[in-house]
Amino acid sequence: MAHRLSLREAAENIRQRKLSSVELVQALHTRIRKIEPKLEAFLHDDFDLAVKQAAQRDAQPADGPLHGVPVAIKDNISSAGRPCTCASMMLKDYVAPYDATVIRKLETAGAVVFGRLNMDEFAMGSSTENSAFQKTKNPWDLARIPGGSSGGAAAAVAADECFGALGSDTGGSIRQPAAFCGCVGLKPTYGRVSRFGLVAFASSLDQIGPVTKTAYDSALLLNAISGVDPMDSSSLPQPVPDYTKYLGRDIKGLKLGLPKEYFIEGLDPRVKQVIDQAIRHFGSLGAKLVEISLPQTPHAVATYYVIATAEASSNLARYDGVRYGLRTEKPGDVLDMYFRTRAEGFGPEVKRRIILGTYVLSSGYYDAYYLRAQKVRTLIRRDFEKAFTQCDAILTPTSPTVAFKFGEKTDDPLQMYLADIYTIAVNLAGICGISVPCGFVEKPARLPVGLQILGPAFGEPIILQVAHAYEQSTPWHLEKPNL
Amino acid sequence: MDYESVIGLEVHVQLKTKSKMFCACQNKYGSPPNTQVCPVCLGLPGTLPVMNEQAVKMTVLTGMMLGCEISPYSKFDRKNYFYPDMPKNYQISQYDMPLCKSGHIDLVKECYPKDAQNQVSAAKRIGITRIHLEEDVAKSFHLETTSSIDFNRAGTPLMEIVSEPDINTPEEAFAYLSTLRQILLYGKVSDADMEKGQMRCDCNISVRPVGQKEFGTKLEIKNMNTISGVRRALAYEIQRQTGCLKKGENLTQETRRWDEAAGQTFGMRSKEMAHDYRYFPEPDLMPVDTAVFMNEVKSWLPELPAAKKQRFMSDYRLTDYNAGVLVADLELANFFEVGAAPGKNPNAVANWVVNDLLRDLSESKLAIAQSPIKPLDIAELVEFCESGKISSRQAKDVFVEMFKTGKMPHRIIEEKGLSQVSDAAALETWCDEAIAANPQSVEAYKSGKTTALNHLKGQVMKLSKGKANPKTVDGILIKKLSA
Numbered sequence: 001m002a003h004r005l006s007l008r009e010a011a012e013n014i015r016q017r018k019l020s021s022v023e024l025v026q027a028l029h030t031r032i033r034k035i036e037p038k039l040e041a042f043l044h045d046d047f048d049l050a051v052k053q054a055a056q057r058d059a060q061p062a063d064g065p066l067h068g069v070p071v072a073i074k075d076n077i078s079s080a081g082r083p084c085t086c087a088s089m090m091l092k093d094y095v096a097p098y099d100a101t102v103i104r105k106l107e108t109a110g111a112v113v114f115g116r117l118n119m120d121e122f123a124m125g126s127s128t129e130n131s132a133f134q135k136t137k138n139p140w141d142l143a144r145i146p147g148g149s150s151g152g153a154a155a156a157v158a159a160d161e162c163f164g165a166l167g168s169d170t171g172g173s174i175r176q177p178a179a180f181c182g183c184v185g186l187k188p189t190y191g192r193v194s195r196f197g198l199v200a201f202a203s204s205l206d207q208i209g210p211v212t213k214t215a216y217d218s219a220l221l222l223n224a225i226s227g228v229d230p231m232d233s234s235s236l237p238q239p240v241p242d243y244t245k246y247l248g249r250d251i252k253g254l255k256l257g258l259p260k261e262y263f264i265e266g267l268d269p270r271v272k273q274v275i276d277q278a279i280r281h282f283g284s285l286g287a288k289l290v291e292i293s294l295p296q297t298p299h300a301v302a303t304y305y306v307i308a309t310a311e312a313s314s315n316l317a318r319y320d321g322v323r324y325g326l327r328t329e330k331p332g333d334v335l336d337m338y339f340r341t342r343a344e345g346f347g348p349e350v351k352r353r354i355i356l357g358t359y360v361l362s363s364g365y366y367d368a369y370y371l372r373a374q375k376v377r378t379l380i381r382r383d384f385e386k387a388f389t390q391c392d393a394i395l396t397p398t399s400p401t402v403a404f405k406f407g408e409k410t411d412d413p414l415q416m417y418l419a420d421i422y423t424i425a426v427n428l429a430g431i432c433g434i435s436v437p438c439g440f441v442e443k444p445a446r447l448p449v450g451l452q453i454l455g456p457a458f459g460e461p462i463i464l465q466v467a468h469a470y471e472q473s474t475p476w477h478l479e480k481p482n483l
Numbered sequence: 484m485d486y487e488s489v490i491g492l493e494v495h496v497q498l499k500t501k502s503k504m505f506c507a508c509q510n511k512y513g514s515p516p517n518t519q520v521c522p523v524c525l526g527l528p529g530t531l532p533v534m535n536e537q538a539v540k541m542t543v544l545t546g547m548m549l550g551c552e553i554s555p556y557s558k559f560d561r562k563n564y565f566y567p568d569m570p571k572n573y574q575i576s577q578y579d580m581p582l583c584k585s586g587h588i589d590l591v592k593e594c595y596p597k598d599a600q601n602q603v604s605a606a607k608r609i610g611i612t613r614i615h616l617e618e619d620v621a622k623s624f625h626l627e628t629t630s631s632i633d634f635n636r637a638g639t640p641l642m643e644i645v646s647e648p649d650i651n652t653p654e655e656a657f658a659y660l661s662t663l664r665q666i667l668l669y670g671k672v673s674d675a676d677m678e679k680g681q682m683r684c685d686c687n688i689s690v691r692p693v694g695q696k697e698f699g700t701k702l703e704i705k706n707m708n709t710i711s712g713v714r715r716a717l718a719y720e721i722q723r724q725t726g727c728l729k730k731g732e733n734l735t736q737e738t739r740r741w742d743e744a745a746g747q748t749f750g751m752r753s754k755e756m757a758h759d760y761r762y763f764p765e766p767d768l769m770p771v772d773t774a775v776f777m778n779e780v781k782s783w784l785p786e787l788p789a790a791k792k793q794r795f796m797s798d799y800r801l802t803d804y805n806a807g808v809l810v811a812d813l814e815l816a817n818f819f820e821v822g823a824a825p826g827k828n829p830n831a832v833a834n835w836v837v838n839d840l841l842r843d844l845s846e847s848k849l850a851i852a853q854s855p856i857k858p859l860d861i862a863e864l865v866e867f868c869e870s871g872k873i874s875s876r877q878a879k880d881v882f883v884e885m886f887k888t889g890k891m892p893h894r895i896i897e898e899k900g901l902s903q904v905s906d907a908a909a910l911e912t913w914c915d916e917a918i919a920a921n922p923q924s925v926e927a928y929k930s931g932k933t934t935a936l937n938h939l940k941g942q943v944m945k946l947s948k949g950k951a952n953p954k955t956v957d958g959i960l961i962k963k964l965s966a
Contacts, residue, residue, distance in 0.1 A: 076529075078528065078529040084528065086528070094528070096527075097522060098527070197529040200529065202766075203767050230533065231531060232531050232533075233531065233532070233533055233768050233769050234531075234766070314563050314761070314763070317571065317573055318526045318528070318570065318571045318572055320572060322567050322632070323570065334567055361761035362759055363759045363761070366761075370763060
């Protein structure tokens with residue numbers, strides 16, 4: 001039953017020598033073998049590598065905060081000697097030759113890297129249906145998607161296939177699947193965690209963050225991966241506090257903002273009911289609830305899909321069949337190689353975004369789209385700056401709906417994009433946010449709902465404090481799916 | 484009808500930094516293929532660029548040397564296009580905020596080709612539009628059935644220096660490039676060797692009837708490997724284009740390739756296929772604040788050729804010609820200054836260097852750094868002449884020996900017993916002997932034929948085996964003959 005432990009408990013068991021690192025890896029492996037046929041959260045089982053590393057950890061003094069604890073990794077974070085497919089045919093056989101900074105940092109903290117997690121191809125999607133390889137199921141209802149793009153990470157954490165995982169969040173890709181699967185997902189402030197080794201989707205929006213069973217575990221992982229990195233010029237030299245220190249502090253008197261633009265049509269009434277209840281609970285904990293306004297909210301999705309696709313069109317240009325990854329069979333000439341390699345290597349959603357992004361950067365359209373979007377982005381950032389003068393943190397739903405069924409939205413990309421409404425502005429503003437389980441919708445299936453807590457730039461202490469206080473006074477995080 | 488040409492040059496210069504522009508790989512010419520590479524300069528998934536500050540400083544220094552305005556705030560942009568030698572299929576470059584703007588180069592006579600110098604009347608100023616910094620691409624090799632790419636060059640810091648269309652003749656283009664090269668070498672920012680591709684020049688040229696205000700059709704010429712090659716290519720192209728216009732043909736905007744062996748240009752591609760580069764700000768790099776290091780870079784500013792020439796003329800009283808030749812090559816100028824320092828006759832040192840040393844070096848195909856004669860040796864040689872220890876005739880022989888053996892002048896004089904004899908007793912004996920042996924000359928002199936003295940002097944020199952100090956001999960002979 002070791003697989004049911006939280007990350008914190010796993011680390012404590014190792015420190016107290018109740019369990020070895022090898023035992024933990026084996027326990028997870030057993031669980032994975034049992035659950036994976038149903039769930040399909042993992043793309044690659046690097047058990048042999050992990051067990052070797054675990055044995056090394058067992059031979060060393062347990063001095064790192066995550067000593068011997070296995071952590072699973074989304075398949076777009078480079079780890080030397082392991083595949084890094086980004087769930088794309090383009091990188092099906094690609095093996096990364098170097099470690100991302102977060103991998104180094106995890107290992108410095110003593111963690112054992114174990115398992116490569118499914119995702120939407122190149123992190124583009126909200127359901128993990130865009131994986132070129134397999135469909136990860138929602139552990140609460142196998143007929144439903146786990147959310148995305150870090151769907152593999154959220155499903156695996158919720159199903160006790162790992163103690164915690166690293167995902168990536170460009171427009172909600174950590175928070176939304178965490179909400180759909182009933183776990184905790186944190187998108188750190190832009191620049192808090194090094195992006196070196198994270199396969200770029202949209203460089204100015206991407207951020208690596210933890211997917212965990214509890215807020216405490218989130219703080220533990222954030223402790224390990226945060227900090228400025230000379231290899232990433234967009235990482236910031238802000239000191240890294242011990243985030244666990246803020247947990248357990250009283251939230252009495254804290255001002256929690258409720259953006260009026262977030263509680264309007266489009267929000268599933270069943271979800272709204274659960275969120276309203278959570279908000280009332282904060283009132284009972286002594287927090288002061290204040291209405292705030294984020295007037296640019298209606299423009300966030302459009303702004304996001306201009307900036308993210310523009311950057312993606314450029315970031316994904318490198319997959320051309322020249323140096324690594326897929327190369328089409330018997331290309332005629334170099335152009336033919338480009339066309340066919342990219343036609344065969346990319347799925348439809350990736351192609352759609354490359355084409356969109358190429359379009360908005362094209363001469364004659366740049367000013368109307370990209371430049372305009374950058375200006376709106378500044379306004380969105382100001383919205384939040386102003387809001388945080390009126391409150392300490394902001395409460396919102398993570399997603400307007402609960403997990404939907406496979407295929408339900410695949411034919412309507414716009415519907416799919418609109419579902420990112422609550423998460424997207426956070427990336428545009430570069431601030432931090434965390435999604436915590438806050439209850440369930442009971443019909444037609446028992447499905448988790450996520451509450452999103454937003455903080456200002458480098459406000460991770462406050463959102464973790466609020467998340468932890470909520471978690472400690474509610475039972476939701478303890479519920480497990482019946483698999 | 485007479486035609487005139489309008490020429491603008493785009494010069495790419497590889498900077499002489501220790502490491503590449505955005506990674507830690509060595510910036511080294513001539514290594515075995517694909518040995519100076521890493522995940523970053525190969526554009527592997529997940530890698531990020533880190534700006535080489537030294538390269539930025541060197542570009543700013545170049546801007547200062549060329550009289551540019553230095554932008555207080557500058558940024559990098561992505562230039563998107565597909566080419567197999569581009570690892571990311573975008574080049575990190577600078578679009579609308581280059582590091583340097585609005586500079587100039589003054590063309591002086593010595594920088595024109597030798598055969599064209601007498602046609603140069605006044606100095607001409609060529610405007611520099613901008614200097615920006617980017618990364619070089621890899622190098623493709625086309626084999627019989629396949630192509631190969633060497634990525635060693637990929638990511639080398641590259642400056643692009645764009646001139647105004649102020650150049651009107653191939654000779655001015657030659658002078659512009661040789662002056663620019665001189666300045667780059669003075670600033671130690673590049674070795675600027677065109678044959679090694681460290682400096683590359685693309686020419687934009689149009690031809691129009693004299694008096695016409697509008698520019699003619701602009702064509703671009705590429706692939707010149709020497710400064711003389713640029714001159715030849717432009718001369719060819721002016722003749723070709725003028726010929727076309729005279730025949731009433733229309734020129735099309737296109738890029739042409741210079742074939743040095745054939746002495747002709749050939750069409751490569753027409754501008755209709757021009758790329759839309761979809762420039763946008765590079766999200767992986769932070770903007771550059773040049774103010775932080777302006778003072779440091781200012782302190783690196785070298786004395787430039789024009790200033791050095793003025794100083795040589797005023798401080799050392801060199802002729803315009805000697806000063807011009809010396810400053811044309813920084814190493815030569817430094818060589819001269821070391822040699823000129825100890826003596827009282829710097830112009831004599833300059834004469835030796837400009838007339839004798841340069842001739843011998845060029846005959847032996849040696850660079851100044853490989854000179855067998857060191858600057859202080861020339862100073863010593865001049866000193867021996869000045870003090871009358873050896874005659875100027877002897878000095879020439881000593882110089883030949885110095886160049887051949889690398890020995891210092893005093894060693895050669897000692898070994899060959901060359902020093903002049905000024906000892907009165909010895910000289911008087913020789914003079915007496917000469918007078919006794921040549922009564923006719925004595926007679927002739929006494930009868931007023933003063934040239935007869937030369938014959939006698941020659942006899943004394945012969946008796947002394949050339950060691951007699953001719954001036955002292957003169958005095959002794961006159962004294963004896965008029966007694």
